[in-house]
Amino acid sequence: MQVVYHDVIVVGAGLAGLRAAVEIAGKHDVAVLSKLHPLRSHSGAAQGGISAALGNAEKDSPEWHAYDTIKGSDYLADQYAVQVMCNDAPRAIIELEHLGVPFSRFDDGRIAQRLFGGHTKNFGEAPIRRTCYAADRTGHVCLNTLYEQSLKRRVSFYAEYQVLDLCMAEGAVNGVVALELKTGQLMLFHARAVIFATGGYGKAWKTTSNAFANTGDGLGIALNNGIPLQDMEFVQFHPTGLYQLGILITEAARGEGGVLRNGQGERFMERYAPSIKDLAPRDIVSRSIYEEISQGRGAGPMKDHVLLDLTGLSKGKTTEKLPEIESFAKIYLGVDPAEAPIPVQPTCHYAMGGIPTDVNGRVSADVNGREIPGFWAAGEVACVSVHGANRLGSNSLLDLIVFGRRAGKDINRFLDRVCLTPLPLDTASANRIRERIEEFKGKKSGETVSVVRTDLQKVMMDRVSVFRSEQGLSDAVEEIAALQKRAEAVRVADQSRNFNTELLEAIELQHMVNYSKAVAVSALKRREARGAHSRDDYPLRDDANWLKHSLCFLEEDGAINHTKKAVDLSLASSRAEFVPKERKY
Numbered sequence: 001m002q003v004v005y006h007d008v009i010v011v012g013a014g015l016a017g018l019r020a021a022v023e024i025a026g027k028h029d030v031a032v033l034s035k036l037h038p039l040r041s042h043s044g045a046a047q048g049g050i051s052a053a054l055g056n057a058e059k060d061s062p063e064w065h066a067y068d069t070i071k072g073s074d075y076l077a078d079q080y081a082v083q084v085m086c087n088d089a090p091r092a093i094i095e096l097e098h099l100g101v102p103f104s105r106f107d108d109g110r111i112a113q114r115l116f117g118g119h120t121k122n123f124g125e126a127p128i129r130r131t132c133y134a135a136d137r138t139g140h141v142c143l144n145t146l147y148e149q150s151l152k153r154r155v156s157f158y159a160e161y162q163v164l165d166l167c168m169a170e171g172a173v174n175g176v177v178a179l180e181l182k183t184g185q186l187m188l189f190h191a192r193a194v195i196f197a198t199g200g201y202g203k204a205w206k207t208t209s210n211a212f213a214n215t216g217d218g219l220g221i222a223l224n225n226g227i228p229l230q231d232m233e234f235v236q237f238h239p240t241g242l243y244q245l246g247i248l249i250t251e252a253a254r255g256e257g258g259v260l261r262n263g264q265g266e267r268f269m270e271r272y273a274p275s276i277k278d279l280a281p282r283d284i285v286s287r288s289i290y291e292e293i294s295q296g297r298g299a300g301p302m303k304d305h306v307l308l309d310l311t312g313l314s315k316g317k318t319t320e321k322l323p324e325i326e327s328f329a330k331i332y333l334g335v336d337p338a339e340a341p342i343p344v345q346p347t348c349h350y351a352m353g354g355i356p357t358d359v360n361g362r363v364s365a366d367v368n369g370r371e372i373p374g375f376w377a378a379g380e381v382a383c384v385s386v387h388g389a390n391r392l393g394s395n396s397l398l399d400l401i402v403f404g405r406r407a408g409k410d411i412n413r414f415l416d417r418v419c420l421t422p423l424p425l426d427t428a429s430a431n432r433i434r435e436r437i438e439e440f441k442g443k444k445s446g447e448t449v450s451v452v453r454t455d456l457q458k459v460m461m462d463r464v465s466v467f468r469s470e471q472g473l474s475d476a477v478e479e480i481a482a483l484q485k486r487a488e489a490v491r492v493a494d495q496s497r498n499f500n501t502e503l504l505e506a507i508e509l510q511h512m513v514n515y516s517k518a519v520a521v522s523a524l525k526r527r528e529a530r531g532a533h534s535r536d537d538y539p540l541r542d543d544a545n546w547l548k549h550s551l552c553f554l555e556e557d558g559a560i561n562h563t564k565k566a567v568d569l570s571l572a573s574s575r576a577e578f579v580p581k582e583r584k585y
């Protein structure tokens with residue numbers, strides 16, 4: 001088997017992976033592996049913006065930003081990590097600007113900032129303009145800029161290489177097994193440091209804003225290697241997906257003045273969040289939409305959605321600030337937002353949970369934060385945790401940039417310190433993968449991937465979405481156990497080597513059933529309502545028992561072992577504002 005060596009392997013070419021690579025390039029030999037062309041990473045779909053207390057529109061402070069983030073997280077975020085992120089945010093934006101990101105600007109030339117959900121001034125007083133943006137193509141411009149910067153710094157790219165497993169030696173990570181899509185060839189990448197930046201996992205739900213590639217491979221591979229996942233029960237549903245499609249309409253639409261209306265034309269968020277209304281955090285708005293629908297106040301003949309009304313905005317403003325979503329509404333629903341409201345419904349959007357790391361991206365192997373030498377994670381695949389039980393809009397792009405850079409710096413320090421010879425490569429994982437592939441292809445009968453995947457998406461959508469219950473969740477756990485067996489037994493009919501997407505989807509499906517089980521088990525165990533996790537049978541937050549992170553390990557037999565981990569409340573010890581209290585908006 002072909003073996004390639006680089007000092008550092010970055011898996012994933014979204015903003016988190018590229019920001020780490022830019023930091024390492026020039027100091028150590030770094031390669032980025034991505035199953036997609038880098039510019040097709042989901043980061044490129046980010047629309048609305050990136051938050052930072054720059055104070056360009058009005059007075060702002062990183063402390064207010066940290067307060068909003070912690071309150072938005074329903075107090076589950078680790079407070080020191082939030083402080084690190086919010087303090088670093090203004091610097092990170094200026095750095096992006098200097099790297100070449102063409103931000104939208106105010107007339108005086110400074111970077112423009114807009115309103116976004118949950119961002120407020122003076123500890124919750126009123127909405128604040130904190131989110132920097134480039135029209136509604138923020139992710140696109142950031143991704144292109146960082147890709148160009150990576151090329152300039154001679155980062156090696158392996159585009160369309162799918163990573164299938166980690167290589168480990170003496171408890172440390174020292175490489176990955178990958179398959180080249182074009183040739184079907186398995187390859188070993190030997191390295192002294194590996195960072196996972198493989199993004200989110202929304203594809204396990206039927207209605208989602210996520211790209212096809214968001215199958216949570218990094219999470220599945222971590223589980224397979226005995227590495228835990230943290231806070232998996234917290235899955236964010238964005239309030240405004242296009243009706244029946246799930247394609248995202250950015251929160252910036254409400255930031256720029258759009259309002260949500262029920263079937264009776266009422267601006268219902270005034271009842272649920274009197275102070276910040278349509279700009280309440282996403283968990284609250286999504287629940288409010290379902291509440292309206294369940295009370296019979298939905299829109300349309302089926303009364304099964306609500307309306308996003310942008311008709312109050314001038315045509316020029318929509319075209320200048322929200323060109324993408326204007327065209328999405330026209331293309332997919334035939335609605336011109338200047339003339340009629342857009343039918344919307346909540347859509348699975350973002351994973352708050354992931355591979356647990358410290359503020360330098362180092363992966364933690366247990367409740368005590370034991371390190372796994374040679375292994376880092378950053379971006380949506382990681383759980384630092386800065387988003388806790390619910391992420392605020394525009395805080396994810398910030399997380400990618402801040403913690404991607406910090407992981408890069410930490411890897412540089414690590415490589416400067418440890419001995420130069422990498423640990424010998426263990427080829428056992430590659431052999432396991434090869435056997436797996438032969439097994440899939442060798443089957444003469446069996447279900448296809450798409451049948452099992454569709455069933456999984458239905459279970460997750462019906463039982464593990466915005467509202468959850470003991471019965472629904474325990475049914476889901478059982479059903480996913482059956483799906484795990486079915487996913488093992490799928491048949492891959494395509495025998496070719498080149499671009500065998502059927503084979504790769506079979507492997508992705510295995511990751512999907514495993515992390516979905518972690519989501520369902522953590523949701524079943526957590527008998528309270530917090531952030532995006534809402535239980536019909538336990539409608540209140542229970543800090544006495546559940547002001548705790550969840551950690552999940554995958555057992556040999558496919559079962560999930562669940563434990564709790566302490567939340568860092570360090571800011572609360574010195575400032576009353578950061579002490580957990582009831583969330584009101």
Ligand SMILES: Cc1cc2nc3c(=O)[nH]c(=O)nc-3n(C[C@H](O)[C@H](O)[C@H](O)COP(=O)(O)OP(=O)(O)OC[C@H]3O[C@@H](n4cnc5c(N)ncnc54)[C@H](O)[C@@H]3O)c2cc1C
Binds near residue numbers: 161164248394
């Ligand atoms: C439609 C949409 C709009 C959004 N808008 C905003 C916004 O305005 N503001 C905000 O803050 N957040 C937004 N978000 C969230 C944010 O964009 C994501 O959380 C973020 O882009 C994730 O970045 P990432 O670098 O972690 O991963 P991604 O950008 O998802 O990239 C993942 C990378 O990993 C690679 N990869 C995955 N698996 C493998 C494998 N097995 N082998 C090799 N490579 C692999 C992929 O090829 C890809 O390069 C939005 C999300 C969506 C879906």
